[in-house]
Amino acid sequence: MDVMPKWAEVILVPLISLLLAAILSALVILAIGEDPIAAVNLMVKGALGSTYGWGYTLYYATNFIFTGLAVAVAFHARLFNIGGEGQAMLGGLGVALAALYIPWPHWTLALIGAGTMAALFGAVWAAIPGWLQAKRGSHVVITTIMFNFIAAALLNYVLVNVMRPPGSMDPASARFPEAVHLPTLHELLAPLGIAFSKSAPANVSLLVAVAACVVIWMLIWRTRLGYEIRAYGHSQPAAKYAGISPVRITMVTMIISGALAGLMAINNVMGESERLVLNATEGAGFIGIAVALMGRSHPVGVFFAALLFGFLYQGGAELALWTSIPRELIVVIQALVILFTGALDNMVRMPLERLFLMFRRPGPPSPTPETEPKPGPRSAQSESAE
Amino acid sequence: MDYITLIQLLDSTVRLATPLLLACLAGLFSERAGVFDIGLEGKMLAAAFFSAALASITGSVWLGLAAGIGASMVLSAVHGLASITFRGNQLISGVAINFLAAGMTVLIAQDWFAQGGRTPSLFGGARFEPITLPFAKTVEDVPFLGPLYEELISGHSILVYAAFLAVPLTWWILFRTRFGLRLRAVGENPAAVDTAGVSVVGLRYAAVGIAGLLCGVAGAYLSTALQAGFVKDMSAGRGFIALAALIFAKWRPWYALWATLLFGLFGALETRPDVIQSVIGIKVQGQLLGALPYLMTVVILAGFVGKAIPPRAGGEPYVKER
Numbered sequence: 081m082d083v084m085p086k087w088a089e090v091i092l093v094p095l096i097s098l099l100l101a102a103i104l105s106a107l108v109i110l111a112i113g114e115d116p117i118a119a120v121n122l123m124v125k126g127a128l129g130s131t132y133g134w135g136y137t138l139y140y141a142t143n144f145i146f147t148g149l150a151v152a153v154a155f156h157a158r159l160f161n162i163g164g165e166g167q168a169m170l171g172g173l174g175v176a177l178a179a180l181y182i183p184w185p186h187w188t189l190a191l192i193g194a195g196t197m198a199a200l201f202g203a204v205w206a207a208i209p210g211w212l213q214a215k216r217g218s219h220v221v222i223t224t225i226m227f228n229f230i231a232a233a234l235l236n237y238v239l240v241n242v243m244r245p246p247g248s249m250d251p252a253s254a255r256f257p258e259a260v261h262l263p264t265l266h267e268l269l270a271p272l273g274i275a276f277s278k279s280a281p282a283n284v285s286l287l288v289a290v291a292a293c294v295v296i297w298m299l300i301w302r303t304r305l306g307y308e309i310r311a312y313g314h315s316q317p318a319a320k321y322a323g324i325s326p327v328r329i330t331m332v333t334m335i336i337s338g339a340l341a342g343l344m345a346i347n348n349v350m351g352e353s354e355r356l357v358l359n360a361t362e363g364a365g366f367i368g369i370a371v372a373l374m375g376r377s378h379p380v381g382v383f384f385a386a387l388l389f390g391f392l393y394q395g396g397a398e399l400a401l402w403t404s405i406p407r408e409l410i411v412v413i414q415a416l417v418i419l420f421t422g423a424l425d426n427m428v429r430m431p432l433e434r435l436f437l438m439f440r441r442p443g444p445p446s447p448t449p450e451t452e453p454k455p456g457p458r459s460a461q462s463e464s465a466e
Numbered sequence: 467m468d469y470i471t472l473i474q475l476l477d478s479t480v481r482l483a484t485p486l487l488l489a490c491l492a493g494l495f496s497e498r499a500g501v502f503d504i505g506l507e508g509k510m511l512a513a514a515f516f517s518a519a520l521a522s523i524t525g526s527v528w529l530g531l532a533a534g535i536g537a538s539m540v541l542s543a544v545h546g547l548a549s550i551t552f553r554g555n556q557l558i559s560g561v562a563i564n565f566l567a568a569g570m571t572v573l574i575a576q577d578w579f580a581q582g583g584r585t586p587s588l589f590g591g592a593r594f595e596p597i598t599l600p601f602a603k604t605v606e607d608v609p610f611l612g613p614l615y616e617e618l619i620s621g622h623s624i625l626v627y628a629a630f631l632a633v634p635l636t637w638w639i640l641f642r643t644r645f646g647l648r649l650r651a652v653g654e655n656p657a658a659v660d661t662a663g664v665s666v667v668g669l670r671y672a673a674v675g676i677a678g679l680l681c682g683v684a685g686a687y688l689s690t691a692l693q694a695g696f697v698k699d700m701s702a703g704r705g706f707i708a709l710a711a712l713i714f715a716k717w718r719p720w721y722a723l724w725a726t727l728l729f730g731l732f733g734a735l736e737t738r739p740d741v742i743q744s745v746i747g748i749k750v751q752g753q754l755l756g757a758l759p760y761l762m763t764v765v766i767l768a769g770f771v772g773k774a775i776p777p778r779a780g781g782e783p784y785v786k787e788r
Contacts, residue, residue, distance in 0.1 A: 108570075108573065111577075112573060112574070112576075112577040113577065160555075160557055160558075162557070162561065212764070212767065212768050216767070216768045216769050217769070218764075218767035218768055218769070219767070219776070221504070221557050222709070222710075222713065222763070222767060223764055223767060225504070225706055225709070226706075226710065226760040226761075226763050226764050226767075227760075227764070229703060229706065229756075229757060229760045230757045230760050230761060230764075233753040233754070233756050233757035233760075234753070234757070236753045237751055237753040237754070240753075241751070366561070366565070369558070369561055373558065404576070404580075405573075406572055406573060406576045406583060408568070408569040408570075408572040408573050408576075408583070409569065409573060410569070411565050411568050411569030411572075412565075412566060412569035412570055412573060413569075414565055414569070415562050415563070415564075415565035415566035415568075415569055416562075416566070418558060418561055418562040418565065419544070419548065419559065419562035419563075419566070422554070422555060422558035422559070422561075422562065423548035423549065423552075423554040423555055423556075423558045423559035423562055424547070424548050424552055424554055424559075425552075425554055426552040426553055426554055427547075427548075427552045427554075430552070
């Protein structure tokens with residue numbers, strides 16, 4: 081099965097997929113009469129050329145780390161959690177309730193409290209589809225899609241009818257009190273003598289996101305639960321035979337996944353808008369799918385993929401500002417990344433495997449490299465494909 | 467609620483159910499052949515844009531319809547390539563198609579028309595006009611049956627009638643032809659079909675192609691009949707409601723008709739809160755009605771009200787034994 085060395089599996093395949101997506105994106109830009117190289121230059125300058133650009137890039141990346149990890153954790157158990165969007169919306173509701181109705185003395189406590197609420201709300205929203213899958217056998221993909229729509233309707237109702245301050249026309253909650261204001265990177269870096277843009281929204285949640293990457297890495301590869309999740313993802317009958325309860329793993333994985341997606345709200349709701357608005361998630365839950373696929377469901381990969389998408393998001397906004405390329409270009413790039421790294425994975429993998437086999441045959445038999453089978457799109461799909 | 471209000475309500479139910487029905491039947495073909503399709507939404511959206519765009523440029527709605535079907539079929543081909551030929555994950559492929567359509571339609575619309583991601587408004591021959599059935603005007607004054615015929619049955623565009631005719635046609639193809647038998651078999655036990663010497667890949671491509679055709683018609687209906695022109699994200703989750711209806715219908719054509727009509731009724735009621743209030747006496751939130759199809763699907767999926775069992779080989783790429 082391990083036809084390719086590990087470096088090819090981990091780096092070459094995603095790189096080629098990414099390259100294909102990039103080439104197609106460049107063709108799309110050419111087709112609408114713009115210069116792809118100028119566009120990339122503009123994006124790099126807009127997203128990475130100033131601390132303001134970096135502030136936005138990192139702010140988006142923070143969102144995507146959370147949602148990317150959420151999808152990645154579920155992938156390890158071969159569950160496809162497409163409901164990160166709804167779970168993040170519910171997380172926002174949790175943050176808003178905590179921030180508005182509890183008098184926090186200091187932002188650190190508020191961050192812990194609101195973060196817990198966000199994770200709890202997100203976890204509950206994922207636990208229901210998880211339970212339905214584990215106990216009633218309804219497909220988690222379909223139920224999480226449905227729960228995205230139900231979450232949107234629920235939030236619409238709550239914002240219009242319950243949380244909207246009297247006299248306000250805007251379907252949004254009241255502004256959070258000053259005490260729960262999270263320090264931005266500007267405020268964090270100023271004491272260290274580093275000047276960082278004041279108006280960029282990147283904030284302390286970025287550190288929480290990075291910590292989450294470390295925690296998830298430990299969970300998946302250094303704990304018994306992580307082992308069980310991976311075992312269940314590789315072979316359900318084998319895991320069951322080893323005494324791993326499918327119901328428990330499905331539930332626990334979905335709860336962790338939902339909690340991560342919900343946690344995103346400390347960045348976008350508490351850190352940026354400082355009130356709950358309609359459509360606060362802006363599709364970040366779906367970008368998590370692309371991020372997890374590109375990052376091969378590994379926290380390190382997710383981190384870098386999230387940075388890349390943060391760059392694309394901020395760069396795309398700059399493009400829309402200065403050229404006639406609309407923001408939707410990013411949606412196209414996102415689609416191509418999902419398509420090539422996720423669905424068309426075999427299109428890249430099959431010829432590569434053949435190539436490696438060709439080079440291997442004439443040479444001396446090389447020792448089998450100790451490869452860890454990669455989770456991700458291949459493990460998220462059915463067994464018969466392997 | 468008086469009789470005329472009821473007729474009007476049912477009339478808009480039919481209008482709103484049509485795209486759902488076409489997309490639902492599209493999903494039915496695809497999933498009965500064992501290929502999950504959560505890209506219905508994207509295919510509809512792409513078809514909506516290309517039919518409106520071509521209709522606007524050429525002034526002919528029929529060319530628009532052809533373009534819409536073509537665009538939808540291209541996305542179907544991508545889905546087939548990913549999920550049949552390269553045996554990728556069908557769900558991920560569907561997600562990618564949805565995003566591809568959402569992004570590309572606005573991108574191209576902006577490039578072609580420069581109107582902020584929409585097409586110019588369509589009129590005249592660039593739209594599917596309502597068809598007045600024979601004698602509709604003469605029987606208008608007949609009590610009870612007159613308005614029923616004139617308002618509800620007559621006066622829809624040709625695509626509505628086509629959608630309703632597609633139901634018995636789908637039933638006939640799936641349950642009364644050899645092709646249908648094989649198509650259903652390939653969704654339950656592809657190995658058996660393969661053993662019988664019938665191409666699994668060919669059948670699945672055919673099913674995905676039919677799904678593309680039907681989604682194309684659904685999308686064309688959205689932008690050239692239901693509304694006059696394309697606007698950004700105009701499919702508005704209809705592909706997912708169709709998916710919900712498909713589960714609700716337990717992957718059967720006639721049930722699909724009733725399920726989509728029911729969900730169409732919810733859509734119609736959403737725009738007429740006064741009617742609900744007068745009938746059941748309490749005010750129902752619009753958001754609840756909007757979420758009802760999804761809630762009901764979850765309940766059905768949970769098996770609390772009857773059990774929905776999907777085709778057995780659904781979502782699994784077929785690997786020939788060597």
